[in-house]
Amino acid sequence: MYYIHLKIYSTAFRSIILKKFDLSKLATSTIGDIYKRKCVEEIHFPSIQGPWVIQSINETREESWINSILSFLQDGVLPEEPMAATRLRRRVANFTIIGGELYKRAFTGPYLKCLPPSEADYALREVHSGVCGEYLGGRALAHKIMRQGFYWPIMKQDALEFTRKCINCQLHSNLTHTPAIEHASLQSS
Ligand SMILES: [Zn+2]
Numbered sequence: 001m002y003y004i005h006l007k008i009y010s011t012a013f014r015s016i017i018l019k020k021f022d023l024s025k026l027a028t029s030t031i032g033d034i035y036k037r038k039c040v041e042e043i044h045f046p047s048i049q050g051p052w053v054i055q056s057i058n059e060t061r062e063e064s065w066i067n068s069i070l071s072f073l074q075d076g077v078l079p080e081e082p083m084a085a086t087r088l089r090r091r092v093a094n095f096t097i098i099g100g101e102l103y104k105r106a107f108t109g110p111y112l113k114c115l116p117p118s119e120a121d122y123a124l125r126e127v128h129s130g131v132c133g134e135y136l137g138g139r140a141l142a143h144k145i146m147r148q149g150f151y152w153p154i155m156k157q158d159a160l161e162f163t164r165k166c167i168n169c170q171l172h173s174n175l176t177h178t179p180a181i182e183h184a185s186l187q188s189s
Contacts, residue, residue, distance in 0.1 A: 062117070062118060064117055065153060069092055069095050069102060072088055072089075074097065095114070098111065110149055114152060115152045120152045120155070120158065123145050123150055124145070124162045125162075127141060128141055128166065129166065129168065136163070138156070139160070141162070141163060142155045142158075142160075
C-alpha cells in the first residue's frame with residue numbers, strides 16, 4: 001500500500017521536474033526553437049482584469065558629494081564660485097554615468113560604484129562585521145570595499161574611524177604586552 005502511494009508520488013514529482021526542465025530550456029531557446037516545440041500559448045490579454053492603480057514613487061537623491069558631479073555630467077551645471085567650478089571640471093574626468101548611477105574609473109580593474117554616506121556606512125558595517133565580516137582593520141577594510149567595486153572619496157579615513165569605534169574589535173583584539181618605554185639592557189655576572 002505504502003509502496004503504491006510512494007510510486008504515485010514519485011511519478012508526479014518526476015513530471016513536475018520534467019515540466020520545470022522544459023521551462024528552463026525555453027528560457028535559453030531562440031524564438032524559432034520555441035515555436036517548433038508547439039507548447040507556447042500566446043496570451044493577448046492580461047490574466048487579471050480590473051482597474052489598474054499605478055503608484056508613483058518620487059525618490060529624491062540623498063544630498064551628498066555625488067550630486068554635484070552627477071548634475072554636471074547630466075546637465076552641465078557648475079558651481080557659481082570659479083575655483084570650485086574648476087575643481088569640479090578636473091574631478092569629473094574620472095567619473096562616468098552608467099544606468100543613471102555614478103561610477104568612478106579605476107586605474108586597473110572594473111568601474112567603482114559611487115556610494116552616498118548612508119550606503120557607505122552600510123558597506124562598512126557589512127564588510128567589517130556583517131555575515132561574512134572578518135573584522136578587518138582600517139586600511140584592509142577600505143581596500144576590500146574597493147575590490148568589491150565601491151568608492152567614496154574618504155573611504156580610508158572612514159574605515160579607520162569605523163574600526164577604531166568598533167566595540168568587538170576593542171574587546172577581542174590582541175593585547176600588546178610590550179611596555180611603552182625604552183628597553184633597558186640587563187647585565188648579569
Ligand atoms: Zn570590529
